[in-house]
Amino acid sequence: MSTSINIKGIFKSYDSVKALNDISLDINQGELFGLIGADGAGKTTLFRLLATLLLPDAGSIDMEGYDVVNSYKKIRNLLGYMPGRFSLYQDLSVMENLNFFATVFNTKIEENIDLIEDIWKQIEPFKDRKAGKLSGGMKQKLALCCALIHKPKVLLLDEPTTGVDAVSRSEFWQILKKIQQYGITIVVATPYMDEATLCDRVALLDKGAILQVDTPQGVVSTYRKALYAITGANIYDMMLLLRKYEFTESVFAFGQELHYTDKRDEFDTNQLQHYLKEALQQDVLVRSINPNIEDCFMALSIQKNK
């Protein structure tokens, strides 16, 4: 498999803030690549560098054999970019937006309709509606259509599912899988760890540096510690208590449960359960679980910051 995007030693800072710190990354052709990181990790900065909207302080990026800085004109023809913020014309209708972007890329809607057909079917009933009046999910679909209308080789999606409901989100990912079949390299930035498992490979980004690049399964398999989920009536008190507990290595709130790792290699869960029960006077359940991407992310992030 050949490389679509080759990122080498990228640095970028805004005044005194280091947004990206020595980023190197290879993304393969036709890959669905996830860029996972919390807000402020540097995802958008990296995207804007890829999209030729920003110049790096140091390092180079090659996309489909073209240098992002010197051959930006070439790259703009083969790039589809969907910014995190909805940036189509809200006062133009769905059809007008699509037509406009097709023309700007020197193509016609009909020429690449097969690529966007599935999405287009969903938004076609609203084609005369103004883009600003669409629902969040529809807006994203329209933006995706506009980014795909010229059949790009690389598709950059900056947090496409932020602020979109769960159903639309899973729909969106199904669409991406379909687009991938056309051999388009897709790079998705997302703060949602659960979406990471849907990617072919992911890069975990934290504070402008890459923690790990691997397949989602690969990331999870590198997790060495035994992980436990603790449930009880009062999660918050339990967390405060565990932070003071002498054997605690890490404890994070995870929805309705706590994810806990212990300093000892082997220990009795009953002992922990008993300790919590005594202290809180309530029922506590401790069970062993398999780590997910977020656990790995947290662990790597702590490791790095130590």
Added chain:
Amino acid sequence: MRTIRYILQKEFLQIFRNKGMLPIIFILPVIQLCVLTFAATYDMKNTNIYIVDKDVSKHTQEIIGKFENSSFFTITGIGFSEAIAEDEFLKDRTDAILVFNKGFGNNLDKREDAPVQLLVNSIDARAASLFGMYIVEVLQEYNTKVITTNSPVGKSALSQRITTSYNHFYNPEMDYISYMLPGILVILVTVIGLFLSAMNVVREREIGTIEQINVTPIKKYQFLIGKLIPFIVIGFFELGVGLLVAGFIFKIPFLGSAWLIYLVASVYLLTILGLGLFISTQTETQQQAMFIAWFIMVIFIMMSGLFTPVESMPEWGQKLNIINPVAYFIKVIRMIMMKGSGFHDIKQYIGVLLVYAVCAISFAVNRYRKVA
């Protein structure tokens, strides 16, 4: 070409869909033109005068009668006390006070000095000097009449004076409307052009749409031409409406060629729009753009010679006008409409504007960056 056509189509769609802006672009200028032309006139149509008549003689009555009959004056009151008159002044109910002291009529009959006191509210110095002039003129006229009637036959008391006769060229009736309207029309075209263009690119930046445009292979010049042309069309439309209003509502004499005005206007609009787009590419928010545009606008207008003659400005001010496109266009449009100047009379101004336009537009294209 196809790209530019689509950008144009998009821009027009957006302009006509903007329900808030549409009336501002098309209706407001016409209303402003009608209102401002009447308001911004130097003609003194109405002077309020209060008369303190302590004499109450035939002569004072006749003079008061003259004021009453004049359309320029409204007598707000006649009284006997200067204190009351000054009170009127303070309450701003009168612009001038004319005081006849006791014995005025008698002195006049005896052909002795008959002084009259005139007090004028001079907060607005220009208006005050005009009030004064008009009032003195009325008194002078009466004076002449008295001297003539009282003179013995054959021996004229009138000394020979040098008299000047005026012939006002190009605006024989000294009509301010035909002088002001072309200027105000220029201002309106400028305001619309400068503000619309200054707000445009920055608006796309603020909404975020520029982000999507910037990653497209669209060329800078295509994008900016697509932005320029709609505003030129709107500017032409405004100018056309303005000229129609001038011709049919105000009945201003129109000596020159309308096509020539349009020729100058096209060069002028390129200048203004170039300037606006330049502002737009350099600012981050519409608010910033708005303030900068407004600042430039006010300087241009105040220096332009619309409200005060350029000739009365200090020399440095007059020199500054070399770079003021508004001054050129006001001058040229007045020349064409009132003097009937032809192409050869104004070609040097067109030349200057052309240089200006090329500079402004190339600056705008150059400073517009697709990469941050």
